[in-house]
Amino acid sequence: MIIAPKIRGFICTTAHPDGCAQHVAEQIAVVKSRGPIENGPKRVLVIGSSTGYGLSSRIAAAFGANASTIGVFFERPGSADSTATAGFYNTRAFEIQAKAAGLYARSFNGDAFSDAVKSEVIEAIKADLGQVDLVIYSLASPRRTDPKTGEVYKSVLKPIGQSYTNKNLNTSTGVVNEVTIEPADQDEIQQTIHVMGGEDWELWTDALLEAGVLAHGVQSVAYSYIGPSMTWPIYKNGTIGCAKEDLERAQRSLDAKLAPLAGKAWVSVNKALVTQASSAIPVVPLYISLLYKVMKDEGTHEDTIEQMDRLFRDRLYNGNPQPDEAGRIRVDDWEMTPEVQQIIAERWAAVNTENFKDIGDFEGYQSSFLRLFGFGLAGVDYSADTDASVGIPSLTA
Ligand code: NAD
Secondary structure (H helix, E strand, O other): OOOOOOEEOOEEOOOOHHHHHHHHHHHHHHHHHOOOOOOOOOEEEEEOOOOHHHHHHHHHHHHHHOOEEEEEEOOOOOOOOOOOOHHHHHHHHHHHHHHHOOOOEEEEEOOOOOHHHHHHHHHHHHHHHOOEEEEEEOOOOOEEEOOOOOOEEEOOOOOEOOOEEEEEEOOOOOOEEEEEEOOEOHHHHHHHHHHHOOHHHHHHHHHHHHOOOEEEEEEEEEEEOOOOHHHOOOOOOOHHHHHHHHHHHHHHHHHHHHHHHOOEEEEEEOOOOOOOOHHHOOOHHHHHHHHHHHHHHHOOOOOHHHHHHHHHHHHHOOOOOOOOOOOOEEOOOOOOOHHHHHHHHHHHHHOOHHHHHHHOOHHHHHHHHHHHOOOOOOOOOOOOOOOOOOOOHHHHO
8 A cells, every 4th residue: 555644633543664664774773873882781671662762762772782672562553454553563673673683572562551461571581581681661651451450540631730821832734822721630630640650660560570580680760751840730740740750659669679689770751752652742742843943953952762872871881870869860961951941941932833933843843753653764665555564573473
């Protein structure tokens, strides 16, 4: 079939297998161009490994440190007349490249919140790797089924206490308008914590510990975001921020549990970037568009792969993780410099539909978004008849 983007609001319902493969190849090239990650991880489990930060973590571990990787994700396969989700094609491409490089890679497509997937993955670690020395927890999901009670929790992106009005970007048209979001009630806050908080990270770690598959010196890392004060009502002080606070609670508890193994649990605060998860958050895409412009002009812009490469190379595996006062790793440091934030604050006050194309990076936002689905990549023939039903080697073997 001929595959073109079909955008519905903040998602693209199609994905291009060759474009996704090219996107993965470009990320691999970034990591390789920086040389080997000395003393990097050797056996890595990535939970949420198919897109965004998790995919880049898997690529950085495999192609920077020659790590064997097991990836877990929830993606839809394609068929003769409909495309798979991007994460499915990304994983196919990753596995093909890993195999060509002589690297072990095995993938699990299922609900990471379930007990069944946890057991399957643990059996695979036992059988193939023995133990893992790095666990990356990078899930972003709108819902979670409680494995014990069967209750389905839904996460919401809302402020707490009072309604929040701020500037907002229509990411299809480039129109800058205003959005008002009503506050969450207590139940919505609790449900969001159940989905995006630390509970499932703890369940994974407990299960991995109990099975004895965490190596001496293991590190386990989950990702968070803080950002500048203009986004706090919807992010840091909103429902998602409550969930991220819970993630930090879990980090402290897991840190104690991993101590007997000389292990360490971390929360890494990463940069705001266009991913499938972040494009769903109100206000944030406008902030990201302004941020990209400033950081590209400054020469400090990074995408997920540069962020994850830096996390491994300059924090987790160089003996100098540089935690902040709350014990978090900060690879959002370049985003959060006073110089960058000062320019953004001025532009935030001034931005409107007319000046947005000059002071924001709308083109960069849109092209990054399309690239997530394998569109707009150099060297891909988008007019070619393409097989959308291709599989993931380790899932079809
Ligand atoms: P993403 O949407 O690109 O990736 C989410 C991953 O989770 C995918 O691999 C998906 O398949 C997987 N997933 C979702 N539900 C699943 C389920 N039930 N079972 C198995 N896998 C499932 O998201 P992202 O932006 O890379 O976010 C990953 C983490 O990074 C999140 O914790 C997010 O808060 C954090 N983070 C994101 C940003 C940003 O700007 N994007 C910044 C800082 C931190």
